Amino acid sequence: MATMAQSISRSAIGLGLFAVITGGTIALTQAVTKERIAEQAARAEAAALFEIIPESAHNNDMLNDTISLPDAAVLNSGETPSAWVARQQSDLVGFIIPVTATDGYSGDINLLVGITPSGELLGVRVTGHHETPGLGDRIDTGKSDWVYQFNGHSLANTPGKQWNVKKNGGEFDQFTGATITPRAVVKAVHKTLVYVREHQAEIRQSLGLPLDRGNRKQRSAVASHLPEPEH
Amino acid sequence: MALVQQSSPHAHRARPTARVMLWVIIAAVPGLLAQTVFFGWGNLINVVWCIALALATEAAILKWRSKPVGFFLKDNTAAVTGLLLGLSLPQFAPWWVSAVAVFSAIVVAKQLYGGLGSNPFNPAMVGYALVLISFPLAMTTNWAAPVGLWQDAPGFGETLSTIASGQQTAVDGWTMATPLDEYKHKVGSHTAAEITVHPTFGSFVARGWEWVNAAFLAGGLVLLALRIISWHIPVGFLGGLVAMSLLFGTNADQYAPLSLHLLAGGTMLGAFFIATDPVSAATSHQGKLIYAVGIGALVYLIRSWGNYPDAVAFSVLLMNFAVPFIDYYTPPRTYGHHKARRGLPTRKQG
Amino acid sequence: MTQLWSFGGGVHPPENKSQSSSRPIRPAGLPAKLILPLQQHIGEPARCIVEPGQKVLKGEVIAQVGNGMGVPVHAPTSGIVERISLEPVPHPSGMSDTCVVLIPDGEERWCELVPQPEYRKLERVQVLALIRQAGIVGLGGAGFPTNIKLRPSVDRKVDTLILNGAECEPYITADDMTMREKADQMMAGLRIMAWLLRPARVVIGIEENKPEAIAALRQAAEGSKTEIAVIPTIYPSGGEKQLIQILTGQEVPSGGIPADIGVMCQNIGTAVAVADAILQGKPLISRVMTATGEALAEPGNFEVLVGTPARHLLTCAGVDKQRMSRLVLGGPMMGYTLPNTDIPLIKTSNCVIAASASELPAPAPEQPCIRCGQCAEACPMELLPQQLFWHAKATEFDKAEHLNLFDCIECGACSYVCPSSIPLVQYYRFAKGEIRLQRAEQQKSDRARVRFEARQQRLDREQQEKDQRRKDRALAAAKAQEQKTADAQTRVQDGTVTDERAGKSALVEQALARKRAKAAGASAERTEPSTQLSEEAAPSETFTPEHADKIPAAETAPSIEELEQQLTQAQTKLEKMQSMLEDAHSGQAPNVDKLERAVDKNIERVRHAQRAIDDAQQQAVPANGNAEPALSRTNY
Amino acid sequence: MWTNIIIAIAVLLGLAAVFGALLGFAAERFKVEGNPLVDQIDALLPQTQCGQCGFPGCRPYAEAINNGEAINKCPPGGEATINALADLLDVEPQPLDAEHGAAQAKRVAVIREDECIGCTKCIQACPVDAILGAAKHMHTVIESECTGCDLCVEPCPVDCIDMIVIEPDIRSWIWAPPVVLDKAPNEEPSATDARVIATDSQAETREASLL
Amino acid sequence: MATKTSREIIRDGLWSNNPALVQVLGLCPLLAVTSTVVNALGLGLATLLVLMGSNLAVSLIRNFVNESVRLPAFVMIIASFVTCAELLMQAYTYELYQILGIFIPLIVTNCAILGRADAFASRNPPGLALLDGAMMGLGFLAVLVVLGAMRELIGQGTLFADMHLLLGPVAAEWTLRPFADYPNMLFMMLPPGAFMGLGLLIALKNVIDSRIEEKRKAAQVETVSAGSKRVRVTGSLS
Amino acid sequence: MSEYLLILVSTILVNNFVLVQFLGLCPFMGVSSKLETAMGMSLATTFVLTLSSVCSYLAYTYLLEPLNLAFLKTITFILVIAVVVQFTEMVVRKTSPLLYRVLGIFLPLITTNCAVLGVALLNLNRNNNFVESLLYGFGAALGFSLVLIFFAAMRERIAVSDVPVAFRGAAIGMVTAGLMALAFLGFTGLVSV
């Protein structure tokens, strides 16, 4: 029995000793690098956002300046998604809404849609997708410039029928051989714009903007309710 | 004169491998003709190009491996591999796509394993799957529309120059989504009636495709009659497909109908010419059935839920992968034994 | 109608039987000499009981049953034993075996025969002994002693006796013709067998392609209960296991014999031989053989004496040597090729095919197996021939065995259909042979291990005992100092020991003397080669002989250390020998001369070793400065 | 910061101590001795007991292999044994180590009896007690038990022991594997080759007569 | 086991006992992160550092470890090095860290590292152990980079793309595009390409080895004397 | 229920650990030359993988997370794994020599099987709960076993083929694994998780 106790204590102490040394090393490193890591993580998270609204274009802490979006089920992006808001001084530069397109070729396509207060697209970025490499993945900025063509479009300057790929009589290019993916992205972006228009009251309120001015402008822009694009 | 010395038997039935392979080629001719009639010259050009390339590649690599070149070329197996690739690639696939497919079929899938008889995977299907994932654009957009639907029908010369130009995609009016592709992407969001208005479906099942499949079926029956293939694989393949289809219901609004599964895509080519590749298929009758039913079921599974509209190549490869294992557990019962000896020999213990 | 079953697999090669079945059986006559192998059956070879120059009568026993299973060999005709020597025998190896070569005197004088037409009055064992004494073995192929087969062990009652007249191999018509011409004899033999076995059912299985034989049998069997079962023509329906399945629907268990399921299968030729032996007292000295093939002008069947060289039979059938490209003994499916025409034909030879090149063309070169499965379709044993082939080729014998390699009957159906023209059967034969060899080796090595371990234990024990004794002795010595009286006793003991030794050496002396006297003449011859031997060995004597044969000729010189070792060894040996020699001198031992030789040899050895070291050192010094310490070490 | 580090260390220490104790307990509680592998290895060795492997007998070599010795040191076993060992131990087979000698044909020792002086040296040398004889009488080798190790040859003072290669006879003969043409590089097979491919045992001699 | 000279250690690590090509260890990172050179280089460097560190540490403590906790102890040492490396990468090359993802912590289970700790470092002095770690690490790194280059080139027709992730903005312009208009051979970027690429490299090494061997054979005569290692089984020769 | 099924389908086929996720490759290449040993390895891995997946989940959820020590996860997990492995080995060795003969030599190898640590880490990434962790570990092990066993059977066949010398052994093994991975790409999209 003595050997048993001996064996147990020897092993326990031996391993414990290693634990102290190794644990200490790790903990120390962690303590030293903690802040920088947090900073880097935040920066990485923001990278896509900053691509849509560059840091030069705003000066608020956009990452932490968020508003929650009401009735956002149509956007398919989480339970209570929130939009990021960019401001220059006290001016509102725009806000960025996360959207998910569910009708891609395979799996969900996660998008960020940046919109100016006046309803114009600041930019669209894909943050995650499972589309086929070589076909559907050209929605990625790394692979082609396709997503940039959304810049500047709005419900006002692009009628609802045009919110489709060229093949279906729309405004936007498709890729050769892969129409499903672009169509899904276009549809999602359009849906976002429509959502914003429909909820502009709440959004403006949470942004702290006066209701009337924008309201009027937007209403005129999308005076006629256009039918859903044909898919 | 010295007397010949050799082990018995001294008599042999004269149907050498080369002739078996020749029969496979002959049996594929009806299918090729049907393809040419319904989809233009593309397949014929591909077949010729692939066979030529297959023979050349095989010769080169045999030379590199210091093997007798003529001896192995004469067995016609490289030609069969080339033929089957030519039959299954899209009609307007650019020449280099076929070249990559043939090269990987002959070099990687066949010769790296020791050549004829040793390849665990079906060479033609390795070539096909490899180019499918490598060049999805060229492999999905170059399917010819059935002859009647062409705008400005391309002649032989135009087809040839399209293929030879090396462009990833062919002229728009000549190509069209395949019926399986079309169905796959509309099912769920559209009803069956809505889907089948697409011209590719024609009046019966799948315009053109139905006749091509029928022709391959006929060729396959010839192989069956000649006892070059046994019934287990085609029956198992088609049976597996039918069983899955019945299992998941015949609601055409939800799943592609059985008729489409059977008469579109590479079903019959796969069942009679590809899954039956003796080298990479299972050995015993029981094993062949398991293997083939597996392919049929996987075809249905991938066509219905996977990314790929036609899944013969992947299904065949997946089951090829299982073949050695299947073989281990499905030896036939030998005369004089109660049960078959399954599994591994138990190691004698010291 | 007898109910028939079918068996899996089988092939239907072109029959080629009409060539030889169109002529009646002809006698082949007397050849110039007969070569009679002592082993023409399964079991131990027979023991030769004649001497060269001895005259024998036709039917006389010239080799008797050896110590194991076997049957005697008889003189097929009267004549003189020329020699007993190693002659090429019909065997796939083409090797030679002990044979009696008999020169016929042309008189055909029979020895005395004892017919037993009233065999039913004898005991069954007596009849079986007669069958054995007549030298009867199965004529269907394997040559299993018929008397043993006809006496199944008590727990195996034979219910069904099958007579195998299928003759499924192409070309062969010996059984066909026997049935046509000797149906009555065959029935008589069958009756004897049936009397011995008392089966409930007797069936003769015969393929449907032999209508004349069927008719003859029907006639001969008229009125008896014997069934004549006409079976479909498919190779290998004549295989024992297949025929049993066809006729009874039962399978012989793997590793078992037909008697396990109450069945026995005999060849029809065997039945004829049994009838001849019992009813006429004639031993098995001739049989019906087919001689056929395109190289023969008059193919047909012959009554051939056992031991007749193939050349004689071929000449009878009008051979055209130029056309003959392959000589097959047996059928084209299972027979083996003969390297020349001097090989004798024996009890189990049923057919000789002198084939032309176009008739049995050389097979195409072996191509890779494409796993087409044709072979599995053809295999009557329902094996997986291609799998067996892959394993045999890769020498993965355990896997081949696991897939029942040993159930293969080597029928050749698989090779026959293989599109890649793979000599499958040869692979199986090779694998089977290897496995048997390995098993034998395994057995031997197991025995060696046991012996080694036993020896090790014994040595340990002895060592312990020695230690113990030494301890005891030390103890005793200590005591002895105190007790001086013990001295005397010790001396007495010593005395007895010397006595024993002296007695023993006297015996040795006597034995050696006897031996020397006997070998006196031979000794001169023997010394010669041995001196020669040592001369030959001289240049390499720096190595011990054991090393000499292991080291290739162009080997570099062994290191100095090794040489030194050898030198010390040689020196020790020499000392030992010298002391033994002295002992021998003083003891007047008879082996003095031998010991002197040994001492001389060892002196030579030491000298050589020394010289080798010197050479090596001389070479080493200029080549390698480091050799110095080694030098100084060895310079004693 | 330091508290955090100390918590981390404490947690890990706790875990490690518990686990260490567990292992220590298991090491003692579930201790086993002996190794069945040695027997399996020994069973694969040819039992010639010749010592060419550098170990005094097969069993010691088996033990050495179990302790990590290379598996390619037994010349009597040759390739077959190496492959079997590789298979058992799941390592790559290596070619036979030339330092230990080459594989040879099977042999037996035969004593030229009239030269034997009955010194019993060979008996002492024989590892399997396959030699019979009494002092000063001539000795004989029991052929069926001789492993062919040739250990008796060297001690014999009069060199009267020969190692005789066991020749195959008709009863020990086995079929050779077919000659596979495949191996001949760069050569087109001709009609004559065809016969060679399917030839039987005496490939060499008969090939010669054919070509 | 005889101690090896540093020369042998260098040759072993870089070539004749290369962890990736010969021991076939550490495959998961090797295959998973070699779609581009930059990924390969990043992971390779991390592995190199960990390997050196762990070899050194294990060698230092090699005489104080209790048998029953040997494995856990080694693993903990490796894990602590890996975690430190992970934290540092997170702090300084965050984007690369994100691409390499789970494969950084998985360096812990890189069999090559534990294998070296157990087979070499725990039996050799620190100096040699460190050298061994460095050489094995370099050998591994080399294979990673070559495989990465191969896959990147065939797969997407570029070389050294995105090097700035690892080396900072200077490297942003390093991308090479040897073929204009290359149709990406996606297969090479996907798992099958990784496997086959490594298979090809191993075969290549085999070819080179056999060439070397041939040359060596041609240049050299066999010097071993056959049977020289024989021992007496029974008794001595007196 | 069906989500659990999907986890299994996903881990076994679509995201097969070995062929798609590149985890557990060393044992996959190392112990696949014989079917018999591959089966032993599969059994051992399945046991350890499932057990350690659960244990690491517990250690993380109830120890590290409450104490805010997520950065210790790698070392904790590997410690858990090493101990589970070693403990299992000792117990099996003592209690069932037969099982030990089958599994024995493989058990220590499992510690360095990336799949084991990979599962523990992926459980975190995917926010799996207890049952999901269990299934995820089990599914991963089944996927590993499936391809390992098939691969071993295939390698036994390849071993007797006339493979060009340069490719014999590991190289052709890699090529085969590549072709298998190619075949497994056919499953993409089957389950989108």
Ligand SMILES: Cc1cc2nc3c(=O)[nH]c(=O)nc-3n(C[C@H](O)[C@H](O)[C@H](O)COP(=O)(O)O)c2cc1C
């Ligand atoms: C393997 C494979 C992968 C594909 N991946 C995508 C994809 O990621 N995105 C896409 O839009 N289409 C993809 N497609 C193409 C679609 O199947 C379909 O052919 C195409 O999107 C329809 O385009 P069309 O309307 O221009 O004919 C893929 C097709 C195949 C066979």
Ligand SMILES: Cc1cc2nc3c(=O)[nH]c(=O)nc-3n(C[C@H](O)[C@H](O)[C@H](O)COP(=O)(O)O)c2cc1C
């Ligand atoms: C090795 C061997 C042993 C046999 N032992 C017996 C036996 O003990 N009893 C028996 O009745 N037959 C025995 N036989 C005979 C077989 O049952 C069979 O009838 C005989 O081999 C002829 O078969 P075949 O010409 O088809 O090869 C034996 C045959 C062989 C080859």
Ligand SMILES: Cc1cc2nc3c(=O)[nH]c(=O)nc-3n(C[C@H](O)[C@H](O)[C@H](O)COP(=O)(O)O)c2cc1C
């Ligand atoms: C493939 C094969 C075919 C055979 N064909 C015949 C045959 O046609 N006729 C025959 O008598 N024996 C044939 N035999 C031998 C029988 O199996 C069996 O040995 C014989 O009938 C037993 O009788 P026996 O002991 O009198 O020779 C064949 C054996 C084999 C393996």
Ligand SMILES: Cc1cc2nc3c(=O)[nH]c(=O)nc-3n(C[C@H](O)[C@H](O)[C@H](O)CO)c2cc1C
């Ligand atoms: C019935 C039959 C089907 C065949 N199918 C294929 C095939 O699908 N793919 C292929 O590459 N070769 C096929 N072959 C040819 C040949 O078997 C193949 O090239 C081998 O796999 C090469 O080792 C087939 C041959 C036959 C007899």
Ligand code: SF4
């Ligand atoms: S018949 Fe020949 S080629 Fe066909 S499977 Fe059998 S052995 Fe192979």
Ligand code: SF4
């Ligand atoms: S020789 Fe053997 S394997 Fe071939 S068919 Fe006959 S019984 Fe079957």
Ligand code: SF4
């Ligand atoms: S070399 Fe001799 S002693 Fe050593 S294992 Fe082999 S047979 Fe046994």
Ligand code: SF4
């Ligand atoms: S060692 Fe030689 S001389 Fe001595 S007993 Fe043996 S054989 Fe005879």
Ligand code: FES
């Ligand atoms: S690196 Fe993943 S298992 Fe070895």
